[in-house]
Amino acid sequence: MTNLTCLTQRLLARYWGLGLFVLLLALLPVFVHSPYLLSIMIFIGLYTILTVGLCLLMGYAGQVSLGHNAFYGLGAYASAIATATYGLSPWLGIVISMLLTGGVAAVIARPIFKLKGHFLAMATLGLGCIFYILFNEASSLTGGPSGLTGVPYLSIGGWAFDRDVKYYYLVWGAAAVTLLASLNIVHSRIGRALRAIHGSEVAAQSMGADTARLKAQIFVVSCVYAGLAGSLYAHYLTFVNPSPFTLHFTLMLLVMAAVGGLATVWGAPFGAALVTLLTEVLRALVPRLLDHASGEHEIIVFGFLLMVIMIYMPQGVVQGLGELYTRWRKGGPLAARRGGRALPLLRRWLRVKG
């Protein structure tokens, strides 16, 4: 009996955040009816799934990926081709795209994780570019630059997820499941081993962690998330073309992960929401400020954001601002500002490098 109460308490302690989060999200459509806002929320959900995966890989295992656009695109195209070209069930499409992205990631993982740091960044970047070129060039399969149309909606029986409200629940359901899975990974033995790798790969290895295997596993998990998000994307828009899967998208994902804090699971929905909303606001504002505006001017803001966050608050905006505030209360603002080095947070981050 005491065991049971103890367990309930522990579960409550760990998952109360997730419960609250799910409750808030479930209630949102009661108050929000605008299709525009709901579609933004759907995209935030998709980006949350992607960003969580990236955070697991970059924040926990400390391995860079600049090629997640490849797996997002692969998921979308796999689903689109399976359903629109071969007429399979959309649910099967999701399973196929997750299996495919996971399989591709598993094959690539071993050779690519022999590389470290800059070279890993370059290799994943190259991977992303190659896949983008493939989406464009393999036109018999992907429809080339004009893309594939006629991707069906997901449906249960005769009930299709064809309206924004329905899809909102579907996407956020998936996002909640990925968040839950990620929290479990992070709090497990594997999660601790991954953080050890981030700290020092040599040390982790000498403590008996199979680092190559762990890195490959977390990469596969991260890519399966990306495949899921891609597949959900395809069945939401019912249309896929190469343009969302550029290098630019990877960079935006990076901004989302950095804003939320690389080494947190909860940072992902926050970062995804902040960046997506900021993009919408900037898109509305910038043409009013600059009369000849064309193209994606808002990227300047995101570039700055990325640099400032990485220099001054590598733990993410929420924690970073909190730390800056306590610093300012205690030791004056100058100490915190000088190269960001006075931040204890940053020191902890540095110490890890050894």
Add this chain to the structure above:
Amino acid sequence: MRFHDQLFQYIASGLTTGAIYALLAVGFVAIYKVTDVINFAQGESAMLGALLMVTLRGQMALSLVPAFVLTVVVVAVVGAALYRLALWPARNTPQVTTIIITVGASIVIRGLALVAWGTDSYPLAAFTPGRSLRLLSAVVPLQSLWVLGTTFISVAGLYLFFQHTRLGRAVRACAVNRLAAPLMGINQRRMATLTFALGSALGAVGGAVIAPITFATYDMGAMLGLKGMVAAMLGGMTSSPAAMAGGFLLGVLEAMGAGLISSGAKNAIAFAILLILLFFRPGGLTKIRLDAHSGL
């Protein structure tokens, strides 16, 4: 056209674009060896070089030499500022952080260029007017000679600077041993900033001379930068001559791939080379590992 005529043509145009990759690659190597940073914003200096050249020559009607010098100096200052403002404060952070910072810098530079120049692609007049030459059945535009000449002169200049000046030797010292150099009274911050300025200047030179051939757009930097990176990797990231050779090799391979396979395959070739190289020969193509401590 017979096959070997085509081949000459591919080699000629490949060497021209290869020269730009070579310039960027030399910049990559120098920056990497002195600061341990791979500057993902390196390609943007070529873009800035090209667009500034267009503005100075076209709208301000400056003559060739002042426009060129001004372009290179401005871009060098941008490079130095990037190091001093964004990378020096983060010099003790893990590599993930510096990678993301330079990626962020490249986005900012590209975005500012978008605001300043818009999405148009700008033509630039060749440096000297005249008809194309015929060399061994290949048609070579005069500008190609400018490209190759400028590349060799700037790299030779850099070599002389590193080998035969006091300042150059101080920079090399920082590349050889980052701990000992400051103990010898060398200001590491200044040397690293100087290296960033030089690397960016090389990129600007490349962008400025290639603009008459390829046109100048705000988003040309990303691809050029990546190709320069691949070239530097081909050379093993440790020696400038090997990086140069890597640049020319990549240029020729790409031109051949575009001509013989398909023009769509052109970009894929560079990245396929990159992946193959990283998987199988991460030390670069050169068999003998050039002594890592021979400076730059």
